[in-house]
Amino acid sequence: MTIVNNFTPCNPNASDEVKSVLKYLSDLSGKGIITGQHTQTTVQKELRYIEKVTGKLPALCGFELLAYSPNINYENSTEACLLEVEENKNTLDNAWDWVLNKKGLATFTWHWFSPFGSWDKGFYAENTTFDASQAIIEGTDEYKAMISDMDVMAALLKDFDDKNIPILWRPFHESEGTWFWWGSKGPEVAKQLYRIMYDRYTNVHHLNNLIWVWNSPLPEGYVGDDVADIISRDLYPPKYQHSDLKKEYDELVQITPTDKLVALGEIGVIPSVQQLSETKVPWLWYMTWSNEFCTTEDWNTDAELYKAYHHDYAITLDKLPKLY
DSSP states (O other): OOOSOTTOOSSTTOOHHHHHHHHHHHHHTTTOEEEEEEEOSTTOHHHHHHHHHHSOOBSEEEEEOGGGOTTOOGGGOOHHHHHHHHHHTTHHHHHHHIIIIIOOEEEEEOOOOOSSSBOSSTTBGGGBOOOHHHHTSTTSHHHHHHHHHHHHHHHHHHHHHHTTOOEEEOOSTTTTSSSBTTTTTOHHHHHHHHHHHHHIIIIISOOTTEEEEEEOOOGGGOOOGGGOSEEEEEEOOSTTOOOOOHHHHHHHGGGOSSOOEEEEEEESSOOOHHHHHHHOOOEEEEEEOSTHHHHSSSSSOHHHHHHHHTSTTEEBGGGOOOOO
16 A cells, blocks of 8 residues: 655654655655664764774664663662663763764664662563553553653653754564563553653653654554554564565564555664665664674674675765755
């Protein structure tokens, strides 16, 4: 099914900058793929590695917001957790530099330490007593705590809205799984959590700079076209197995009959840009995950990375037009 204007924002009050980015993505679909890289720490060793190997930078940079969670249990956390939080602090400073100085696209991932009841890495369901099924019921303690956390994050996002900076916002990621607290009670609950956030951020906080990215391949948990600009999924193929991921694309687009823009929210092994240039499977972007997925050759060889970044079909930072 093909429709006209599949770049129309789900938020009717979306900024002109959001419309510009979505128009660019719509025009690009099936004609190129945006290179993307997640950065987990303020050091951003992933970007340094890519630039060293390829001489280029990705057009899209992902930023982790876990350290901005308001309810991290510092007293009952392992050293590994505390180090992860410490290394992630102030990552929004990097995001500001990226969008203002480098003029790249930005996407945010929030490994949200649960609003209460957590210990250690409290974004994992096994490390919290927080009940997501209660958080969708207005008036419960869980609901109130969740709204409070949402409002804290909204204030941080508002700074970007004030400067008309569009953000690819991918909340409640991988909600098809039970490993995070927001997915632990099933896809229907995760869907309702997302819709609560969409309503609050759009109609209460008036965050008109957000491009809403849904991140799950399950049809039964799809949030709906009215609150999603882009649909996406996360994939971690076996090491060194680069392809166009057509099967996975075909599965994802089954969640809606609407001709939605489609992206690879996270990936471990980068797709084959050469194959994509031939088959035109219209993934808009891929975002390689951090640490060993990018800064070693454990998953992607340097030769494959170089080849991907220098392919005509790949959109790197130097090939990204001015969008806002």
